[in-house]
Amino acid sequence: MKFGTVDISAILIGAVWGTVWMIITGIVLMLVSGLIVSPLVGLAALTGAVGGFVFLMVQSRFENVTKTTGALAMLVLVIFGVLCAGQPFGADLGQKTLYQLIALVVWAGLTGLSIGMCLAGYRPGSAKRYRMELLLIRFLKGLAFVFFTIIVVLPFYVMLMTSFKSQQSLLANPLDFSIDFAQGFEGLFRSYVELFTQYHFGSFLLNTAFVSVCTVVITLAFAIPGAYAVARLRFPGQAFLSRSILLIYMVPAIVLVIPLYAVFSQLGLRNSLTGLLIVYPATTIPVALYMLQGYFRGLPSELEDAGLMDGLSRLGVIAKITMPLSLPALASVALYVFMIAWNEFLFAFMFLDDLDLFTLSRGVVSLNSSEVPRQHLMAGAVIATVPVLAIFLWFERFLVAGLTAGSVKG
Amino acid sequence: MTDTSIPQPPKHTGALANREKRLAYTMLIPTFLIVLGIVLGPLLANFWISFKPVQLADLRSAQTLANERLRPRPEAAGEEVILQYRIRNSSQKEPIQNVVMQDTIPSGLELSLNDERCSLDGQSLTCEFGTIEAAGRFNLEIPAIVEQSYLDAGERPRDNKAVFTGDSDNILTSFEFTLDNFRKIFSSDDFWSVLRVSLYYTVFGTLGALVLGLFAAQILNTAFKGRNVLRGLFLFPYVAPVIAVAFAWVLLLDAGPGGTFNAMLMQMGAVEGPINFLGQRHIPFTILGFTFNFPMALTTVIAFESWRYFPLSFLFILARMQSISSDMYEAAEIDGATPLQQFWYLSLPQLLGILSVLFLLRFIWTFNKFDDIFLLTGGAAGTRTLTVDVYEQAFAVSNLGAGAAVAVVVFAVLLVFALIFFKFSPQDDG
Numbered sequence: 139m140k141f142g143t144v145d146i147s148a149i150l151i152g153a154v155w156g157t158v159w160m161i162i163t164g165i166v167l168m169l170v171s172g173l174i175v176s177p178l179v180g181l182a183a184l185t186g187a188v189g190g191f192v193f194l195m196v197q198s199r200f201e202n203v204t205k206t207t208g209a210l211a212m213l214v215l216v217i218f219g220v221l222c223a224g225q226p227f228g229a230d231l232g233q234k235t236l237y238q239l240i241a242l243v244v245w246a247g248l249t250g251l252s253i254g255m256c257l258a259g260y261r262p263g264s265a266k267r268y269r270m271e272l273l274l275i276r277f278l279k280g281l282a283f284v285f286f287t288i289i290v291v292l293p294f295y296v297m298l299m300t301s302f303k304s305q306q307s308l309l310a311n312p313l314d315f316s317i318d319f320a321q322g323f324e325g326l327f328r329s330y331v332e333l334f335t336q337y338h339f340g341s342f343l344l345n346t347a348f349v350s351v352c353t354v355v356i357t358l359a360f361a362i363p364g365a366y367a368v369a370r371l372r373f374p375g376q377a378f379l380s381r382s383i384l385l386i387y388m389v390p391a392i393v394l395v396i397p398l399y400a401v402f403s404q405l406g407l408r409n410s411l412t413g414l415l416i417v418y419p420a421t422t423i424p425v426a427l428y429m430l431q432g433y434f435r436g437l438p439s440e441l442e443d444a445g446l447m448d449g450l451s452r453l454g455v456i457a458k459i460t461m462p463l464s465l466p467a468l469a470s471v472a473l474y475v476f477m478i479a480w481n482e483f484l485f486a487f488m489f490l491d492d493l494d495l496f497t498l499s500r501g502v503v504s505l506n507s508s509e510v511p512r513q514h515l516m517a518g519a520v521i522a523t524v525p526v527l528a529i530f531l532w533f534e535r536f537l538v539a540g541l542t543a544g545s546v547k548g
Numbered sequence: 549m550t551d552t553s554i555p556q557p558p559k560h561t562g563a564l565a566n567r568e569k570r571l572a573y574t575m576l577i578p579t580f581l582i583v584l585g586i587v588l589g590p591l592l593a594n595f596w597i598s599f600k601p602v603q604l605a606d607l608r609s610a611q612t613l614a615n616e617r618l619r620p621r622p623e624a625a626g627e628e629v630i631l632q633y634r635i636r637n638s639s640q641k642e643p644i645q646n647v648v649m650q651d652t653i654p655s656g657l658e659l660s661l662n663d664e665r666c667s668l669d670g671q672s673l674t675c676e677f678g679t680i681e682a683a684g685r686f687n688l689e690i691p692a693i694v695e696q697s698y699l700d701a702g703e704r705p706r707d708n709k710a711v712f713t714g715d716s717d718n719i720l721t722s723f724e725f726t727l728d729n730f731r732k733i734f735s736s737d738d739f740w741s742v743l744r745v746s747l748y749y750t751v752f753g754t755l756g757a758l759v760l761g762l763f764a765a766q767i768l769n770t771a772f773k774g775r776n777v778l779r780g781l782f783l784f785p786y787v788a789p790v791i792a793v794a795f796a797w798v799l800l801l802d803a804g805p806g807g808t809f810n811a812m813l814m815q816m817g818a819v820e821g822p823i824n825f826l827g828q829r830h831i832p833f834t835i836l837g838f839t840f841n842f843p844m845a846l847t848t849v850i851a852f853e854s855w856r857y858f859p860l861s862f863l864f865i866l867a868r869m870q871s872i873s874s875d876m877y878e879a880a881e882i883d884g885a886t887p888l889q890q891f892w893y894l895s896l897p898q899l900l901g902i903l904s905v906l907f908l909l910r911f912i913w914t915f916n917k918f919d920d921i922f923l924l925t926g927g928a929a930g931t932r933t934l935t936v937d938v939y940e941q942a943f944a945v946s947n948l949g950a951g952a953a954v955a956v957v958v959f960a961v962l963l964v965f966a967l968i969f970f971k972f973s974p975q976d977d978g
Contacts, residue, residue, distance in 0.1 A: 139862065159765060161816065164816075168812075168815070174815070176816070268884070268886045272886075279767045282767045286654075286763075286767070290781055291783060294793075296808055297792065305785070309805050312807055313815065347695045359578075359581065364575060371571060371572035379576070388912050388961075392958065393591060393594055395598060395957055398943050400593075400597065400602075400948065419582065419770060421586075421587070423579055439559050481788075483923075502792065503791060504788075515799070516799065519792035527788060
């Protein structure tokens with residue numbers, strides 16, 4: 139048996155996974171336990187490489203080996219290899235031994251699993267181009283998984299954990315995100331309690347909810363008839379409207395800010411929630427109308443014709459036939475508009491001066507000063523994020539279906 | 549030979565069609581009005597303002613303000629006092645014409661009116677002052693005798709504020725025009741670098757979001773346990789409020805003590821000292837004897853933009869990929885195409901339509917983006933784009949006219965992009 143491309147790949151893949159997982163488990167260990175570590179990356183790469191090669195050999199020796207047993211064989215070897223080095227994370231094993239051992243097992247398990255997933259079904263020696271590309275793609279997909287998960291999770295993790303810390307401990311060790319349960323419930327949620335009691339976050343939350351819900355209601359009230367007219371009724375300019383309505387969405391908000399600021403100042407609408415309730419729907423109606431008309435078009439018009447034949451008026455048809463049929467689309471549009479209104483920053487920032495009127499976006503910005511500790515800022519960010527994320531996760535399938543429906547052809 | 553007996557389609561619109569037309573217009577009118585008022589109107593107004601010498605302070609229209617009091621403070625009934633109004637024009641620039649004051653005098657105060665500008669009707673005092681010059685101020689003094697009922701009632705003159713009416717010119721509605729705003733922004737040294745930064749930001753931010761989205765869609769295209777969870781997770785950056793994620797990045801990338809990411813890098817031995825990701829304009833580095841300036845802060849905001857918007861492109865690309873029929877791939881498989889060949893020759897051409905649409909939309913939206921850079925760097929350290937410049941000029945420097953002029957440039961550049969896209973865009977799908 140000759141030493142071939144698959145063997146080389148197995149060694150390289152093992153080395154990369156060993157390194158990647160060592161860095162990640164090292165950092166996670168650091169964040170969770172507060173222990174200062176500097177992982178032995180070289181050793182991890184070496185062990186991973188050996189592990190990759192051994193996995194390949196074990197797999198070829200036993201014809202019916204499953205992925206799991208292969209990975210298990212790896213795991214034992216890998217733990218053994220690292221334990222020999224004594225200090226796998228570059229810190230004395232005596233400190234936080236339990237954490238270190240768990241991290242070690244996790245590292246070995248993840249490395250073994252990744253190698254197993256990449257190399258499953260491969261035999262030592264050389265392989266054809268097809269098989270080699272498949273191997274490469276599996277490997278890259280695995281890396282991409284890790285990469286995307288980290289870049290998405292890390293900022294949110296830092297945001298959440300910072301809000302539980304105190305200024306001193308943050309400055310002392312910015313890598314220590316271990317939660318100190320010794321300070322009790324009150325100590326842990328001190329920032330949140332202060333935001334709600336001293337920084338008016340209760341009223342910010344109510345204002346934001348009020349503005350967002352009203353924006354959704356107003357937008358739907360305007361967009362449903364408009365979308366129906368564009369989708370179903372024949373009138374001069376229909377084709378032009380259905381094409382060009384989205385162009386409104388291309389107008390930059392920053393161009394509108396100066397005139398609206400000037401005019402609303404004169405009319406006394408600037409420093410008021412009414413002002414926001416005029417501007418927000420105006421920016422969301424075009425996109426809502428566009429999404430809805432795409433959906434209305436897809437409904438079978440025979441149903442509506444039947445309703446018309448049976449004596450319903452147009453408005454009756456819309457209320458009794460079209461609306462019930464398009465509930466999923468309405469839900470997705472409502473959710474999308476809600477998200478836009480909840481997250482809107484520019485107009486809230488420019489328009490609102492009074493503390494009682496602040497929305498969350500405006501309120502969190504006001505926390506961004508050197509006088510307010512940063513855990514308060516992050517607690518504010520968490521308060522602004524949690525409701526919209528919760529609602530999003532609740533209705534996710536509607537949103538995903540609705541957002542992409544208009545633009546994708548089968 | 550023409551046969552008139554063959555029925556022709558009617559030339560005019562029938563009653564039903566007319567009714568349908570009217571109904572359609574009725575249903576569209578609310579949308580039309582609000583879009584006209586809040587989007588198209590301001591768009592035109594912005595052009596108007598860009599030609600006017602208007603400062604932020606000019607928005608507060610000229611007003612007449614008054615302080616009223618009794619001198620000396622009355623102690624006993626029958627005392628002679630003076631009711632004094634100190635009146636001024638709040639504006640430093642604009643006179644106010646036809647100023648009329650109306651006030652209700654507290655009961656028990658016997659005025660002996662000696663001013664022909666004023667008239668008294670019961671308890672209500674009306675005075676006509678004519679024109680008050682810009683920043684003009686004067687006092688109106690009316691002698692009065694205090695009665696016991698005044699002292700008993702406890703109602704004082706200032707409890708009831710005097711109401712003023714008057715006309716003043718508004719700089720926004722006058723017909724005074726200037727080209728100074730445009731002259732100012734085009735002659736400033738910054739302008740061209742701002743334009744260049746905008747283009748870099750737009751192009752690389754768009755490409756970054758698209759490429760990340762394409763990769764994310766690739767890894768989620770195969771079915772596996774927990775895929776829906778991961779898909780929801782990948783959408784987080786797009787769904788979370790921009791203030792929350794922007795400040796999370798700012799704290800994460802902080803170069804001072806307490807910056808987590810820098811601490812991580814230093815702990816891993818990747819860098820010597822902390823990198824100021826958001827505050828440093830350039831990082832010089834040397835390759836083969838050539839020294840390059842790496843635009844650090846700009847790269848970071850581009851990375852943020854890509855990070856925040858990859859979910860959107862990922863979602864659309866994934867939806868498109870899942871609608872591609874598997875027959876083609878099976879055929880390619882039989883013909884011996886390798887996975888990369890299948891991606892290059894089958895998937896990519898199928899995705900080209902959605903990719904170009906996404907590119908167009910994201911390009912325009914990225915160009916329009918204001919919040920992200922404003923919150924991350926405030927436009928400092930070589931990250932000032934045109935949109936941030938609008939804010940800087942109009943509200944930081946308080947020159948509304950110049951801000952509007954930059955906004956006109958934003959709109960003009962956008963129009964140019966739109967023309968280019970329509971010229972070269974594929975006509976098939978979208």
